[in-house]
Amino acid sequence: MGNARRTARRRRLGAELRALREAANISTEEAARAIHGDKTKVSRQETGLFRTTRLELEVLLNLYRAEDEKLRRWLIALAAEGNKRSWWHRYSEALANHFKETLTLESDAASIAAFQCRVIPGLLQTQAYATAVLEGQSQPLSEEQLRLSVDIRMSRQSIFLRGNPPKYASVLTEGVVRQQIGGPQVMADQLRHLASLSQSPELAIQIIPYSQSRFTNTSGSFILYSYPEPLEFDVVQVSYLGGDLYLDEDEAVAKYRKAFEELQASALSVQESAELISSIAQELERE
Secondary structure (H helix, E strand, O other), X not given: OHHHOOOHHHHHHHHHHHHHHHHOOOOHHHHHHHOOOOHHHHHHHHOOOOOOOHHHHHHHHHHOOOOOHHHHHHHHHHHOOOOOOOHHHXXXXXXXXXXXXXXXXXXXXXXXXXXXXXXXXXXXXXXXXXXXXXXXXXXXXXXXXXXXXXXXXXXXXXXXXXXOOOEEEEEEEHHHHHOOOOOHHHHHHHHHHHHHXXXXXXXXXXXXXXXXOOOOOOOOOEEEEEEOOXXXXXXXXXXXXXXXXXXXXXXXXXXXXXXXXXXXXHOOOHHHHHHHHHHHHHHHHHO
């Protein structure tokens, strides 16, 4: 059931539509009649469980007397999803809904900011490192599942090869680049890959060294996805053992954005980080 997936865009659109409807003192019954649906459909649209078409959105905005042109453009942009087939469509049946959301966010974002305190971010991983990470999951994968998961992880990195790649900033703790996941050679190759990526003007990789005494409380790793006008929309992804949370409330996003800026400020520069990464790779290669 394709409409039953609550994406960040649908959640935000639904919340805005509900606020507009209540401000206009319009009942769900009246809204349902206007779009030739029922109360359940309106409720599911407002909670992000059902897609709102462009035509339905226009009807509702008129009904709710939403005349602000900037607001209307923003909501129309939020509703404009599903018009193109994603690169991962062929894997769709094998993917959990929360992971489809991750892939959608990655594919559309203008900029991505990632903080990791456990492993190298998936978008920066080599195939061998990704295999080692996925082999270490709490629920073991079959050989076929592992191969598929690695293939998808590698395919995700194609966003950096498109005509308008996202700006990507990553902050890692030094422990991440010293943890020998997969063994010394796999880790050395991964670090060489990171050092190479750091030469790209679109990517900024920074390391928080062990010597840094300043502490920034983030409660763990997170990713911040940002979208330009007309969306002007940000989403924070916070992972936990059972899946991922996606936060799009302005207050929550602002807290994570401030935290990321503080993490960047406490990290080495991009050049200093690249030098540290290369020096660790050399240490591993001598082992």
